[in-house]
Amino acid sequence: MSATAQKRAPTPSDIKARKGTEPLVTLTAYTTPIAQLVDEHCDIVLVGDSVGMVLHGLPSTLSVTLDMMILHGQAVARGLSRAMMVVDMPFGSYEESPQQAFANAARVMRETGCAAVKLEGGVAMAETIRFLTQRGIPVMAHIGLTPQAINTLGGYLVQGRGEDAQRILADADAVTEAGAFAVVLEKIPASLADDITDRVSIPTIGIGASAKCDGQVLVVDDMLGLFTAFKPKFVKRYGSLGQDADTAIATYAAEVRARTFPAPEHIFADKAPEKKK
Template sequence: MSTTFQLDTSTSRANPTPAPMKRLTVPAIRQRKKDGVTAEPVVMLTAYTARQAQLLDAHCDLLLVGDSLGQVIYGLPSTIPVTLEMMANHAAAVVRGSYHTVVAVDMPFGSYEKSPEQAFENASYLLKQSGAAAVKLEGGAAMAETVAFLNARGIPVMGHVGLTPQAVNILGGYMARGRSDAEAQKIVSDAVALDEAGAFAIVVEGVVEPIAIEITKAVSCLTIGIGGSAQCDGQVLVTEDMLGMFERVPRFVKRYENIAETIERAVVRYAQEVKDRTFPAPEQTYQPKG
């Protein structure tokens, strides 16, 4: 038995409760791919809060505490301003709200690019502060040395190639990558370099589909598609996107619900009942006894 912090929905407080040690591990996830084939695709979604993690946990293999929280949670224009402290705090909440999934946390812009030593210091900080099992960083061959450095020192690393949001200022926007032969080859070679450096998985984002398929066949580690291909070894989406929390979403997002409309309808009803003085009703108030 191990102790994990499970959200007590009756009190809205996180209380320590015993739970069987059923959490997946990075090696168990990595072993899904054997001889180039992943019989059971990996399910990954983003999570930023304890309650969100609790709802997603039983249905996912990986929960990614993405730096997309900069836009989704904080309303920032990009992921660039996200800090280590933001990532550590949200990752800790997700770990507290889960017991089954592997929790990976994004390393924010500026926290790993300078040197492998800088990356180790900041990655170890994130894992210590949050209890997450792995980190994710963006970049290809240029980051291979860093990936190998972290991996050799006990920190599992997920790579990220193709459309890399932290490089938006260099890329010039969030358009699909790999439309030229030269760029396509660079993306593939970047993925191979990360695989050879020891990454246990690589997010392949926003690339033309043949590139995602080629990478999946070329690397021994898992590929996680987001705007890639159904032939990747797994898939990830930003949870708020697939739930319909935003009006505009990328082409590669499928909306499975329209939660924004549900919330708005509920708020409209609440506002009207407040104005009508029909809320709170007797059943929502405390009356004198006797």
């Protein structure tokens, strides 16, 4: 079923059934207006913890809170009618125990209306994924480069090269067996992403992985070109909105200083006096 023909938002089961068929289109969104723009074109809209860096100016995702994710999830939900919403579980909200993960994930689903949550980690999080899925919380997994673990990974480095590929393969097997309905593969070699896509029974969603993944995801602000100073290798710019905005703002500032804005068509004249009879 194509996204344009779709009458309702897909469920996690629908997404899982798309394995090996039409590629899954995923973008992030953090606000209602952006959600409205991407809704018609996407199968999945991810309220990513990248919101901390993209909208809040944080240096990483590690300071993002559960309340922040819920606030942005609620905003995105108001703009969606066709795409399925998935909300990231932020750092520290699920790692302590499956019980902690369930309490926080249940709150996210209850307060945002999302269809699923996403959490990072493979073998180490398999028990938690199983605990959640057995209790009615669909989980999208995330392996490879996991941004919440940059301090232990040594930065935003490609994962799974050489012998390290076995670790990523084990992670893919673990999250699949634990019941995840899909898995994000971030910043791993294309050949490894292809192997995982062929190997697991759930859809793979690539970001810096391979065109052969079952779907792709990008941060919407990256692909729209809202940032001009930073461009990851795996990002393709589909617009230059940052440059366009800079030009528009500069023109506005120049017109204000030149007193050419507001022009007569932008201001209100005095009401004409009533004629005496």
